[in-house]
Amino acid sequence: MRSSLSLPLEAGRDIFLMRRVLPTLAVIATLYLLALVVGYHINAVVLTIGLMVTLCLLQVPVAIALITAALAGGLHSGLSINDAIGAFNDSLLIGSQVGLTYIMVGAFAVALARSGLLDLLAHKIASRLDFSEGATNQGVKWVIFLTFVAASVMSQNLVPVHIAFIPILIPPLLGVMNKLQIDRRAVACILACSISASYLLLPTGFGAIYLNEILLTNVNEAGQAYGLTVTAGMLPKAMFLPVMGIVLGMCVAVFYTYRTPRDYQTVALTDLKTDKPPKPLNLTQCMFTLAALAAALICQIQFDSLLIGAMVGFIILGFTGVFRWREQDDVFTEGLRMMAQIAVIITIASGFSGLLSATGEIGSLVSATADMIGGNMALGAALMLIVGLFITIGFGDSFASVPILASIYVPLALTLGFSPMATVVLLGAAAALGDAGSPASTITLGATAGLNADGQHDHIKDSVLPTFSHANVGLLIFAWVAAMLL
Structure with missing residues (x-):
């Protein structure tokens, strides 16, 4: 009380x-x-994104900030209020499809939690705490950090559940984290940097989608008239150094910025809106859970659909008795509840990006940047990365930013004399910049969904600002260096 x-x-x-x-x-x-x-004349894209970021920093709800800024930018560009609303609504369908996928992924993640694997992990970690006088429990702290890194990487490449594992894995560990006085901003940076680094470097799962299906395709299409041909094997090599910048940013957050102990009020697990604990883990459940994970991964790759993969995994877990058949509605509803806010914001962010495109001023922003560059390669690389950072913050999605930037960035990079590898770096990094620091990004929303389970983690101050400053600064600097060296 x-x-x-x-x-x-x-x-x-x-x-x-x-x-x-x-x-x-x-x-x-x-x-x-x-x-x-x-x-x-203020560029409508600059006005829209600047207003959205300002409203978020003023603690206006993200959904309201997105809608308000989008409509303001549309009106400023000359669209009528009806045209602005129409452009916003026309793009909602794409976001709703992605939102539905995340809801199914959330249901699959909750079903996986019912197997008892995650509770067993939390119990094992908690049992290693030493409450004797003078005990620092540093070993347990690093086990938790490494667990988050491993889970983040696997969520993008091996077990494609994206950020849905966060609200499942982290809440049971909050009590242990509180006793260790772990600064949750460091955990947010670990999650954001590990997720971003994995899909930017490893060409499987979401990494295969970003690197091979989106980045490779758009680079070759935009560079066809210039005789540019990039192969899939070049992409991980090109993105290696920029990804090391993200890893460095994560290390700075853990070992320097947020290394000081931070106090949180301990909240009982029953107060974290979790249902009854799952049944004790047994060998049969473990085997069926692994089978469901394998089937989900195979279906996701075979049908190129995360929605189908998650649904198949969910069905297998239900049929094999990992959770009771009559509990299917409860499990799905819990997954829906867990991912609802993220799904809604993703849907609204899709309308936001659609209205940005409808203003017709993204091209003029990039063209104005090109005019400022002249023939200076160093300045060109820096401005291209900064403009990409600004645009991706507005879209909240690096996957959606690549097609927008490719048609101008690839010819511009080649004209300035950048090599094919450097061109890949500039486009791949420019589109990824801001993904880990946007208020509407699934990465920051996922981190907040898990770390704020007890109401002690603010989305903007504790997720967006820390991840933006650590993931993006390192990526920007190292991408610039890579573009100049390759």
């Missing part, structure tokens, strides 16, 4: 936020009107 002082304190905080929000919005409106008066 809240103390008698909590309500006045919360009311005071809300008043403080309002006093900060209103002046900020007033300054934005004043600057916008001043630009109109002096005849300065």
